[in-house]
Amino acid sequence: LTYYKNITELFKVFQNGYEAASKDFEPQDLSVSVVGRSFMITGANSGIGRATAMTIAKKGGTVHMVCRNKDKAEEAREDIVNQSGNTEVHVHVVDLSETHKVWEFAEAFKKQHPSLNVLINNAGCMVHKRELNADGLEKNFATNTMGVYILTQTLIPLLQKSRDPRVITVSSGGMLVQKLRVDDLQSEKGHFDGVMVYAQNKRQQVVLTEQWAKANPIIHFSVMHPGWADTPAVSTSMPQFHHMMGERLRSVEQGADTVVWLALSRAAARTRSGQFFQDRRPVAAHLPLAWTRSSAEEVQSFMSQLETLAFSVVQPQPDGELNGPSRPQFV
Numbered sequence: 446l447t448y449y450k451n452i453t454e455l456f457k458v459f460q461n462g463y464e465a466a467s468k469d470f471e472p473q474d475l476s477v478s479v480v481g482r483s484f485m486i487t488g489a490n491s492g493i494g495r496a497t498a499m500t501i502a503k504k505g506g507t508v509h510m511v512c513r514n515k516d517k518a519e520e521a522r523e524d525i526v527n528q529s530g531n532t533e534v535h536v537h538v539v540d541l542s543e544t545h546k547v548w549e550f551a552e553a554f555k556k557q558h559p560s561l562n563v564l565i566n567n568a569g570c571m572v573h574k575r576e577l578n579a580d581g582l583e584k585n586f587a588t589n590t591m592g593v594y595i596l597t598q599t600l601i602p603l604l605q606k607s608r609d610p611r612v613i614t615v616s617s618g619g620m621l622v623q624k625l626r627v628d629d630l631q632s633e634k635g636h637f638d639g640v641m642v643y644a645q646n647k648r649q650q651v652v653l654t655e656q657w658a659k660a661n662p663i664i665h666f667s668v669m670h671p672g673w674a675d676t677p678a679v680s681t682s683m684p685q686f687h688h689m690m691g692e693r694l695r696s697v698e699q700g701a702d703t704v705v706w707l708a709l710s711r712a713a714a715r716t717r718s719g720q721f722f723q724d725r726r727p728v729a730a731h732l733p734l735a736w737t738r739s740s741a742e743e744v745q746s747f748m749s750q751l752e753t754l755a756f757s758v759v760q761p762q763p764d765g766e767l768n769g770p771s772r773p774q775f776v
């Protein structure tokens with residue numbers, strides 16, 4: 446309940462967002478053609494991801510939809526192709542909660558495609574019961590953090606050799622009430638609260654983005670809050686919040702606007718890499734007077750734990766052969 450009170454407060458902070466902020470938007474920012482550029486979008490069959498895929502397809506980009514449900518993905522693809530007239534829209538069936546499979550997919554993609562200009566880590570979940578994936582990782586963490594980490598880390602070499610490469614991660618303003626916790630990444634301690642675990646994962650995405658930006662100067666990294674938008678994720682995972690917000694929720698297109706801007710515009714590429722965005726502007730990743738800042742040691746501990754976990758899932762066989770298509774690169 447405290448979280449809902451908190452996000453209702455956060456909603457007040459953000460609520461003028463779209464209406465007020467959009468008055469300052471430069472319409473020509475999105476007057477671009479992206480023919481010849483390729484975009485990978487996770488969770489592209491629904492909500493913000495689907496709206497993003499639709500806009501990019503209409504602008505001529507090649508779209509790689511990474512989705513877990515083949516039927517939903519094919520239905521979305523058909524709609525996108527019909528509405529955009531762009532047939533360069535491809536479906537890849539991957540469950541991002543299955544860590545080893547995410548790695549296999551990314552490795553295979555890297556071999557089959559000469560370039561990838563933009564990766565959009567959009568898929569996200571809020572699982573209310575503690576469940577583990579086949580690799581023994583808690584499912585919210587596996588999807589929202591480990592899936593994003595493995596996919597991005599594995600694709601960095603491909604992004605690096607592509608022109609104007611960008612990585613955008615869809616986080617949430619809910620992360621503002623969370624400080625990075627490095628002592629319980631699998632949520633084994635105390636009462637399990639899926640909403641808080643989700644918010645913690647969203648903070649982890651912000652920290653990851655800051656670290657990636659420092660380590661990979663060729664790629665432009667950003668992380669963002671879409672605003673509270675009326676999507677299946679909100680109506681099914683937070684029904685109370687959905688009911689409370691009613692008509693004040695944004696449309697999916699408004700929720701997708703900053704993702705699209707970060708992916709397409711030249712103006713976005715001119716901003717400093719590694720920042721948190723809301724309504725096409727970099728905004729603070731901490732509330733005023735917040736206790737949510739982490740020390741360098743905490744960040745370092747988080748990054749090393751991720752790396753260790755990644756290696757434990759994608760580990761060498763006893764005979765020295767790697768358990769997968771090629772040597773992993775997580776550092």
Ligand SMILES: NC(=O)c1ccc[n+]([C@@H]2O[C@H](COP(=O)([O-])OP(=O)(O)OC[C@H]3O[C@@H](n4cnc5c(N)ncnc54)[C@H](OP(=O)(O)O)[C@@H]3O)[C@@H](O)[C@H]2O)c1
Pocket residue numbers: 487488489490491492493494511512513514517539540541542543567568569570588615616617618670671672673674675676677678679700
């Ligand atoms: N809407 C908001 O107000 C809001 C606010 C803050 C942040 N966000 C973030 O925005 C992003 C998009 O969510 P949305 O609001 O657009 O909700 P949505 O319409 O429910 O979309 C979520 C997408 O993620 C996919 N997904 C979830 N788990 C997955 C997995 N294990 N493997 C592959 N795909 C998976 C879903 O696939 P299925 O269709 O198969 O379930 C769906 O395509 C999420 O990261 C969410 O946390 C949304």
